[in-house]
Amino acid sequence: MDAIITSFELLGTTLIIPMAVIGMTWGIFGGATPGLSPSITMALLLPFTYTMDPIPALVLLTSTYVGAEYGGSIPAILIRTPGTSASAATMIDGYEMRKQGRAGEALGISLQASSIGNFVGILCVILLTAPLSQLALAFKPSSYFALGILGLSVIVSVSEGMLFKGIIGALIGLMIATIGTDPVTGVGRFTYGNADLLTGVPIILVMVGLFAVGEVLEQVANRQPTAHISGGATKLKWPSWAVQLKTAKANLIGSVIGIFSGIMPGAGGTVASFMAYTEARRFSKTPEEFGKGSEEGVAAPECANNADAGVGLIPLLSFGIPASNSTAVLLGGFLIHGLIPGPVLFNRDPTILYGMFSGLLVASLALIPIAYMTLSASIWLVNRPKPYLFAFIAALVFSGAYSINNSPFDLGLVLASGILGYGMRYFGMPMLPTILGLVLGYMIESNYRRSLVISGGDYHIFIEDPVSVIFLSLAVLFLAGSLIREFRNRRLRPQDKEVSA
Amino acid sequence: MLVKHTNALARSLFAATLGLACAAALPALAQDKIAYPHKVVTLVTHSSPGGGSDVFLRDMTKYLKQVIDADFVVENVSGGSGAKAMAHMAKQKPDGSVFYATTPTYIYTSHMAELSANYTALEPLANFFYDPEVIYTRADAPFKTLKDVLDKAKAGRSAWGAANPGSLERITLEQMKKITGVNAAVVTSEGGGETMINVLNGTLDIAIGEVQELRSQLEGKQVRVLAVLSEAPLALLPGVPTAKDSGIDLAVRKFRGLAGPKGLPPEITKAWDQAIPKLLADPKYKADYEAANLVPAFIAHDDYVKFVDHFAMEQKTLLTEVGVVKKK
Amino acid sequence: MDRDILCGVIAFAIALAYLTAAATIPETAIGDTVGAAGVPHLLGYGLAIMSALYVGQRLLVLRAGIGPTADEEGDSRGVFDHPLAAFAWAAGAVAICAVFIFFFETTGYFLSVALLIFAMCVYQGVKPDIRLAAISIGGAVVFWLIFVMLLDVHMPLGIWADLI
Numbered sequence: 002m003d004a005i006i007t008s009f010e011l012l013g014t015t016l017i018i019p020m021a022v023i024g025m026t027w028g029i030f031g032g033a034t035p036g037l038s039p040s041i042t043m044a045l046l047l048p049f050t051y052t053m054d055p056i057p058a059l060v061l062l063t064s065t066y067v068g069a070e071y072g073g074s075i076p077a078i079l080i081r082t083p084g085t086s087a088s089a090a091t092m093i094d095g096y097e098m099r100k101q102g103r104a105g106e107a108l109g110i111s112l113q114a115s116s117i118g119n120f121v122g123i124l125c126v127i128l129l130t131a132p133l134s135q136l137a138l139a140f141k142p143s144s145y146f147a148l149g150i151l152g153l154s155v156i157v158s159v160s161e162g163m164l165f166k167g168i169i170g171a172l173i174g175l176m177i178a179t180i181g182t183d184p185v186t187g188v189g190r191f192t193y194g195n196a197d198l199l200t201g202v203p204i205i206l207v208m209v210g211l212f213a214v215g216e217v218l219e220q221v222a223n224r225q226p227t228a229h230i231s232g233g234a235t236k237l238k239w240p241s242w243a244v245q246l247k248t249a250k251a252n253l254i255g256s257v258i259g260i261f262s263g264i265m266p267g268a269g270g271t272v273a274s275f276m277a278y279t280e281a282r283r284f285s286k287t288p289e290e291f292g293k294g295s296e297e298g299v300a301a302p303e304c305a306n307n308a309d310a311g312v313g314l315i316p317l318l319s320f321g322i323p324a325s326n327s328t329a330v331l332l333g334g335f336l337i338h339g340l341i342p343g344p345v346l347f348n349r350d351p352t353i354l355y356g357m358f359s360g361l362l363v364a365s366l367a368l369i370p371i372a373y374m375t376l377s378a379s380i381w382l383v384n385r386p387k388p389y390l391f392a393f394i395a396a397l398v399f400s401g402a403y404s405i406n407n408s409p410f411d412l413g414l415v416l417a418s419g420i421l422g423y424g425m426r427y428f429g430m431p432m433l434p435t436i437l438g439l440v441l442g443y444m445i446e447s448n449y450r451r452s453l454v455i456s457g458g459d460y461h462i463f464i465e466d467p468v469s470v471i472f473l474s475l476a477v478l479f480l481a482g483s484l485i486r487e488f489r490n491r492r493l494r495p496q497d498k499e500v501s502a
Numbered sequence: 503m504l505v506k507h508t509n510a511l512a513r514s515l516f517a518a519t520l521g522l523a524c525a526a527a528l529p530a531l532a533q534d535k536i537a538y539p540h541k542v543v544t545l546v547t548h549s550s551p552g553g554g555s556d557v558f559l560r561d562m563t564k565y566l567k568q569v570i571d572a573d574f575v576v577e578n579v580s581g582g583s584g585a586k587a588m589a590h591m592a593k594q595k596p597d598g599s600v601f602y603a604t605t606p607t608y609i610y611t612s613h614m615a616e617l618s619a620n621y622t623a624l625e626p627l628a629n630f631f632y633d634p635e636v637i638y639t640r641a642d643a644p645f646k647t648l649k650d651v652l653d654k655a656k657a658g659r660s661a662w663g664a665a666n667p668g669s670l671e672r673i674t675l676e677q678m679k680k681i682t683g684v685n686a687a688v689v690t691s692e693g694g695g696e697t698m699i700n701v702l703n704g705t706l707d708i709a710i711g712e713v714q715e716l717r718s719q720l721e722g723k724q725v726r727v728l729a730v731l732s733e734a735p736l737a738l739l740p741g742v743p744t745a746k747d748s749g750i751d752l753a754v755r756k757f758r759g760l761a762g763p764k765g766l767p768p769e770i771t772k773a774w775d776q777a778i779p780k781l782l783a784d785p786k787y788k789a790d791y792e793a794a795n796l797v798p799a800f801i802a803h804d805d806y807v808k809f810v811d812h813f814a815m816e817q818k819t820l821l822t823e824v825g826v827v828k829k830k
Numbered sequence: 831m832d833r834d835i836l837c838g839v840i841a842f843a844i845a846l847a848y849l850t851a852a853a854t855i856p857e858t859a860i861g862d863t864v865g866a867a868g869v870p871h872l873l874g875y876g877l878a879i880m881s882a883l884y885v886g887q888r889l890l891v892l893r894a895g896i897g898p899t900a901d902e903e904g905d906s907r908g909v910f911d912h913p914l915a916a917f918a919w920a921a922g923a924v925a926i927c928a929v930f931i932f933f934f935e936t937t938g939y940f941l942s943v944a945l946l947i948f949a950m951c952v953y954q955g956v957k958p959d960i961r962l963a964a965i966s967i968g969g970a971v972v973f974w975l976i977f978v979m980l981l982d983v984h985m986p987l988g989i990w991a992d993l994i
Contacts, residue, residue, distance in 0.1 A: 037981060044550070045982065138703040142689070165884040166834075169841045172877040176848055179873065182583075183866040185690060186858040187614055187668025190866060191851055194616035196585030214927075221954055222919035320702070321718025322695045333557070343718030392950035393969055395927065396943050400973055403934070404983040406581045412931040416924065423920055427910055428837040446869045447692070450862050454687045455661045455705065458863035676860055688860070824860040 011356045012363070016057040021364040024061040026371055028068020033076055033084045033379075035209055035401035039069035039310075040326035047333060055338040055353055060360030062334040063314070066327050067364050068371075070270065070310040071115040074303055075376065078107045079383040080394050082213035082401075086205040087270035087306040089436060090278040092212060094291065094298030101294050104380055105238035110296050111303045112372050113240055114252055118304035119365035121256040122263065122311020127358050130319050137316050140265045142451040143463050147472035149445035152272060154476040155279035156434040158483040159291075162490075167434040170425065174438025175445075177202055184447035185454065197410040204271065204439055206402055206411055210418020211425070211432060213398045217391045218423045237376045244296050251281040251297035252304045259308025264316065269325055270309045271440050277305030279437075283479070292433075311361070317342050318354065535571035536777050539769070540599040542573045545760070547603045548587040550580045555603050558758065558794070562630075565787040569777045584608040585617050592619035596763040598770030601627060604761045606670040609814045613821050614668045625766050626810040628774050629759035629801035630782070631791065635671065635731045636739070638716060639708045640701055641724050648729045648748045651708050655684035662686050663697040663709030671710045673820050674731065674754050681750055701725065712756070713738060714795040738795060755813070757799070759806060771803040834888045841881035849874035926950060938988025939978070944970035 011017060024046075031042025043065050050058035073085030078095035091111055098107035153171065160167020180191045181201030192198040240248065255277040262273035281301035282291040291298045314331075316322045321343030323329035335342050340353065383390060402415045425432060456462035463469050545563065549555040556578060563574035579587040584607050594600045602608075602624060612620030637648060645651045654660050664672040667690040675688045689706060691697050698715075700706045702724060713736070719725040729745045730736050731754040745752045760774075781787060782798045791798065801809055852870040910916055930946045937945070948966040952958045977983045 031981075034976070034981070041550075137699060141700065141703065141705045165880060165887070166837065168880050169837075169877065169884065172873055172880065173841075173844065176844075176870070176873050176877070179870050182614070182668065183855075184692065185667055185864075186861040186866045187666070187672070187690070188856050188858060188866050189615045190855050190870065192615060194618065196582030196589060196615075196617060199582040199585055199611070199615055218920040218923050221923040221950070222916040224915070224919060316695070316699075320698070320724070321722070322698055341718045341721055343722045388951050388954035388956045389965065391954065392947045395950055396947050396969065396973060399927070399930065399934075399946070400939075400943065400977050400983075400985075403985065404977060404981065406586075407579075407984055408581060408586070409931055409934050412934065416927050416931060419927075420924060424840075427913065427916075428833060428840075430837070450864050450869075451689050451691065453864060454689050454862045457659060457687060672860075824858060 007352060007355050009359070011056065011352070012359050015054065015356060017060050017356060017360045018363055020057045020061040021064045021360045022367050022371070024064025025068040025364045025367050026375075028065035028070075029072035029075070029368075029371060029375065030068075031065070032069035032072025032088075034072075035076060035082050035084050035205075035213070035398055037084075037401065037404065038205070038326065039066055039073075039085060040330050042069045043327055043330040044333075047330065047337070050334055051337060055340060056356035056360070058338065059331075059334055059353065059357045060364070062331050063357055063361055064364035064367075066331060067119055067307070067310060067361065068368070069327070070307050071112070071119075071303075071368060071372070073306075074111045074115070075108070075379055078111060078299070079104060079379060080213065080390070080397075081216045082394060082398055083205070083208050085270075086208055086440075087274045087302075087309075089208045089212070089271070090274040090302035091299055091306075093278065093433065094293075094295045096212075097292065097294035098296075098299065099383075103294065104383070105236050106240065106244070106296075107299050108372075108376050108380070109238045109240050110244065110248060110299045112237070112369065112376075113245070114248065114255065114300040114303040115307045116365060116368055117252050118256060118259055118307030118309075119311055119361075119368065121304075122259060122308040122313075123358065123361045123365060125260055125263075125308075125312050126314050126318070126361075130315050136261075137264050137320070137322075139468055141466055141468070142448040142455065143466040144468035144472065145265075145444055146448035146452055147463065147466075147469035147476070148272075149441040149448065151472045151476040151479075152276050152279070152441045153437060153445070154479045155276075155283065156437060157480055157487070158283060158288075159279060159433045160431045162487075163429070163431065164487060166428070166430045170430050170432070171434035171438040173421075174435035174440075175442040176438075177207060178439050178442025179446065184443070185450045195410070197406070197408055197414075201443070202414065203405060203411070206405070206414050207418045207439055208436065209398055209402060210415040211422035211435070213394060214415055214419025215422025215426060217395050217398075218419055219426055220387065220391050222423075236380070237373055240296070248296050248300035250284065251277075251301035254281045254284060255301040255304030255306075256308045259305035259310075260312050262305070263309040263312025270306045270313075272444065273309040274302035274306040275433075275437055275440055277301040279433075292431075318346070319343070536569060536773050536780075538570050538572040538598070538773055540572055540597070542575060542599070543570075544575050544577050544600040545603055546577050546579050546587050546591060546600060548578075548580055548582075548584040548607070550578055555605065555758075559603050561790060561794075562781075562787075565781055565784050565790075566777070568784070569781045570773065582615075583611045585611050585615065588612070588617065588621065588623060589619045591761070591763055592623040594763045596625070596765040596767070598762065598766060598773075601760040601762050604757070604759050604810075605633075606756055606813070606817070608761075609810070609817055610668050610670065612814070613818055621761075621810075621814060623764060624761040625764045626803075626806045627760040627762050627766065627771060628778055628803050628806050629757050629799055629809065630778060631758040631796040632732070632799040633712050633714075633756040633758060634736055634795065634797055635674070635710055635754045635756055636713055636716070636727045636736075636742070637708050637710055637729045637731065637745070638701065638725045638727045640704065641726050643704075643707070643726070645707065645728065647743075648745065648750065651728065652682050652684050654707065655682075655686045660684070660686040660707045661689055661705065663689050663691070663700055663706040665697055665711065666690060666692065670754060670756055670817070673817065673824070674752065675710055676824055677820060678745075678750060678752055681752060698725075712795070717795075732797070736797075755799075757801075757809075757813075758796070759801070759810075761810075766803075775802045832888060832892060835885055835892075838881045838885035838888060842878060842885070845874050845877035845881060849878070922953060923950070926953060935986040936988050939985035940970050940974050941988070943973050 028042060031037045032039060043062055046065060073083060073088030074091045076082045076084045077088040077092035078099055081092060081096045083089040083092050095107045156167050156171045180198055182199055183190050258277045259273050278301055281297050282288050285297050313325055313328055317328045323332045399412050402411050405411060452462050545559050547555040547559055559576045566574055579590045587602055591602045609621050639645050662675050664675050672690055679686055697709050701709045716725055727739055727742045729748055730742050731745050733753050735744055778800050782800055852867055852874055855867040857865060926949050930942055934942050944966045947969045951962055956962055978985050
């Protein structure tokens, strides 16, 4: 109870509310700009926090963090350009909805899902930091490997009817993930002395290329006078009760996945949002709508991503371990003020944490009105005539890509990924397996090999770790289930398209 | 790969954000500044804004401009673990207007990858600090000394953690294996965070890391430092022996200095040789860098060139021995 | 050729190229039992086998005459009704972007972005008049404000660096 009273007192006496609003607005803006990751958006604010009191400073940074995770979905839905890599999952169905003229609705669903995810995440941080932090310790390299395999197992079900193409796509994604410094020996793989490739191919660049540049190429090359792609309503549309009911399960799945991945350092929001997308599809009553503008497909990843962001504070607050770039910047924010997050801070300076928590709550409340104010303008922008829209998207995408590393090489990478994306469209290959391979490839390979280093090459390590056993069995179950469904469909309708798989 | 980037940045941020800790406003010191031929000096770092070396440099420039009569700006040339910064530096004029903030990373990157410009294109200017490295274990581990760990490794298997695959830390553990003749698996991860979790949950018996990466866990009494990998014990960690005290002839010198393009004029190097001891003696800066767990280690230009050269050759030999670098 | 078979053949070619490149990955003594080249080899052979199987399966399906061919299925959106024409137009857009990237650091951010917007619009059939020029320059101003002024990104100044 004391905690709650203290928090309310702090709300009135310190600059929590204005800082939360400023941070949120800045975060949405940064997240919505392709190329600006949430961590950079936060790092840009760091210098300003030097002179502030610790509580407003931390509230500013954490609100930015929360806002940026939401902001990434705006360009994902509107112009098929993920603002952050985690928002690429939201894009799959979000952009389909926009093409159907339901942009306002898609933005409303993503906003609601983000708010739910935020609240769930922050509540977990406030209530469960101590108990949940123990879970993080249960994750060994073998567990991360198994988690990645579970993520890959959905490829079979998302490429229904074109299993071969799905697997080929996934393998290409995994191959791109092997470029860069080898995670165990440290030698360069496929780098050819190119400095830009040493740290690997940035996922966000490939995603932006595959989707945004691929889309630009397709639209530019399509000379037939097409119907004007309309974003539909020029206003944000809060989801109706029926839609809310429909997305409730997706939000639940998203929250649960977000919580789990948030606690474990190393999984990250991108993995969480893609897993939420595929799990929501797995448990949906209408899985066939996924990829064709499903409301659940927008809600689940968005909810997971935001819950993950909130819960991601737990490893930082309980162990002092930053699990992501963004929390590492936040750690910087703590250290500027001479505070070391970790077990001791909880006992010594609880006021600071309560201040931060109440700021986070204010920020997630402020998300909805702030989004209402900014989104209508964004929708108007993307309803401009097609040639201008795609010319500006190209300029935006390349500007964003350049700002990551200040490297023209990255621009070439984006363009090359765009050509790959265009080719995949021509061959009718599903995008999701490739993206999953790209997102999970590094986690799977590095932890697979780390586990074997620990065990001295003994594969028993994967069945001795209970977490790994659970994930691997789930993967096998899902795999078997989808394969059975695939073959049953094929037998029932032999003349169907499924044959081509 | 995202995860890779995430952790690389996380680690660098984690490693040295402490430099920010006491960044208070400074009163102008009424002392004679050392004359310098350039009005503005650019300090290049391969770390991103807010990252380890970046924070360290921005903090240092505030004090540096009180010592040297010039303004200092920090430029981030990130990417490729220093490879891009080296390529950038190789194109600059060696007139003392631009320097690169170096750590052993740039030597390692030069050895591990074929680059258009590597460390040999640069001339070390002078050294400022060492980052002390320690070996630690979880607080409730059965090991009380480094010897206990080595005994376990001799008897069967032991797993040791280091943050990056191609790094000074990793090679140091490989060296320790060689010196002691024990069998241990050296497990690398892309960030200090994952290594720490695996030490805490017992997957790894010990790990190597910088003191400042462990601040939170040390304060929370979750980890215990078994040995310091420096020549002398650290004031911050009273009672912790060095590896040498424990009978293992191993010390790490993780240096932090500056380097310029090849062919620095003598008046420039002299100015810095004069400036650095003054800088390190500044009591305000001293409080700052001590809070960041940096050990002052001034090495003047002439010695530093030899020092870095020796370090680079030594590491190359080690890397060749373990087969990461091909013999030529 | 059937579109799916072509897809399989290209994937097979990618697998071969990848395996050739993977053969140059150096082996080290401090590695693990899998080695730096282990997973790449697995992926390369996996892709080669999968794409070969796919081509085989498609050939069987075509010969047996069951099911529609990929070409007959067509594309519901009609985007690839005339694939060669579409490729040619896409190649043009790629060329514009490639030129933009190539001269990006020389021309400087502002001018190259304005030119990119202008060129992409003209390529899509917008009349190259004063209005479009104004829109392109206006767009570049907005991008400049966002990325350079607000976000402090070091965009290249290019040949204009000396003038400023």
